[in-house]
Amino acid sequence: MDALLLRSLQNYVLDTFGSAKWQEVCCLADQPSRTYEPMLRYAPGLADRVGDIAARVLGRPVEAIWEDVGTYLVTNPDREGVRRLLRFGGVSFSDFLHSLEELPARAKLALPSLEAPEVILDEVGPDRFELRCRSHIRGIQRVLIGVVTAMADDYGALCLIETGAEDCITIAVLDTRHAMAKAFDLARPEG
Numbered sequence: 001m002d003a004l005l006l007r008s009l010q011n012y013v014l015d016t017f018g019s020a021k022w023q024e025v026c027c028l029a030d031q032p033s034r035t036y037e038p039m040l041r042y043a044p045g046l047a048d049r050v051g052d053i054a055a056r057v058l059g060r061p062v063e064a065i066w067e068d069v070g071t072y073l074v075t076n077p078d079r080e081g082v083r084r085l086l087r088f089g090g091v092s093f094s095d096f097l098h099s100l101e102e103l104p105a106r107a108k109l110a111l112p113s114l115e116a117p118e119v120i121l122d123e124v125g126p127d128r129f130e131l132r133c134r135s136h137i138r139g140i141q142r143v144l145i146g147v148v149t150a151m152a153d154d155y156g157a158l159c160l161i162e163t164g165a166e167d168c169i170t171i172a173v174l175d176t177r178h179a180m181a182k183a184f185d186l187a188r189p190e191g
Contacts, residue, residue, distance in 0.1 A: 001115050001137055005047040005069070006036035008143075011079075012065075012072045013054055025054045039111070048138045066139040070146020074154065086151055087184045093155035093176060097121055097129055097148075119144075127173035130164070141167050156181035 013022045026034050029050045036042070055062035073082045085106075089099030104116030117135030124130050133144050145161060148171065152159040158178035164170045 001117065001135060001140070002042045002044060002047040003036060003038050003040055004114070005137060005139065005143065006042060006050060007038045008069050008073055009047070009051060009054060009065075010036050011076075012069045013058075015076065015078075016068075016072070017058060021057055024057050025050065028057065029053045041113075044136055051139045062139065063142045066142035067146035067149070069139075070143040070148075071150045072146070073143075074147055074150035083154065084184075086147070087154070093152055093157040093159070093173060094127070096151055096155065097131070097171065098123075100131065100148075127176075129171040129173075131169040131171060132167060133169075134167070141169065145169055153179070154182045154184075 010022065013025060023034065031050070051065060052062050055065045058065065073079055074086065075083070086096065089096040089102075098121060100119050101121050104119055107116050108114055117133050117137070117140055120132045120134070122130045122132075131144070131148070133141050135141075141163070145163065148169070149159075149161055152161070152173075156177060156179040157173055158175040160170075160172040160174060162170050
């Protein structure tokens with residue numbers, strides 16, 4: 001999982017802030033390579049350490065950096081495959097939330113050696129959810145917040161998404177039809 005987050009962080013920083021900032025992050029992290037390969041294994045905790053350094057270099061809280069990485073994964077046109085994979089979770093935002101528990105198993109189909117985090121969703125009331133993500137990577141919860149926030153926008157839902165106690169993300173769906181949902185078709189667009 002560290003490898004995927006490192007590659008996502010790399011792409012986010014390069015696309016958003018440029019190669020000079022990414023080079024600075026890599027130098028301060030004492031990383032001889034300037035690129036991370038998603039299929040390789042890296043030392044546990046490296047993603048958190050590089051994320052902390054990126055936050056210092058960019059002058060932003062590390063939580064904001066990881067949330068932005070999650071949002072970037074869904075909204076960047078060059079990463080359309082991630083958005084499409086997530087939209088297969090259902091026709092409504094609530095369906096999508098319920099599909100999150102299946103996401104680690106689906107990811108393991110594509111990458112059998114992936115140490116995917118455990119994702120647990122509890123529906124605690126009408127349109128009220130608690131989402132937990134258990135992983136050795138501190139930043140993963142914030143990445144998930146960014147993903148969920150971007151997907152709420154994608155579905156046109158208005159939500160209040162907050163971090164709660166014990167790595168719990170609380171989600172209150174205030175309006176399921178707040179805005180027009182982005183177009184989605186099961187068939188991949190031609191072109």
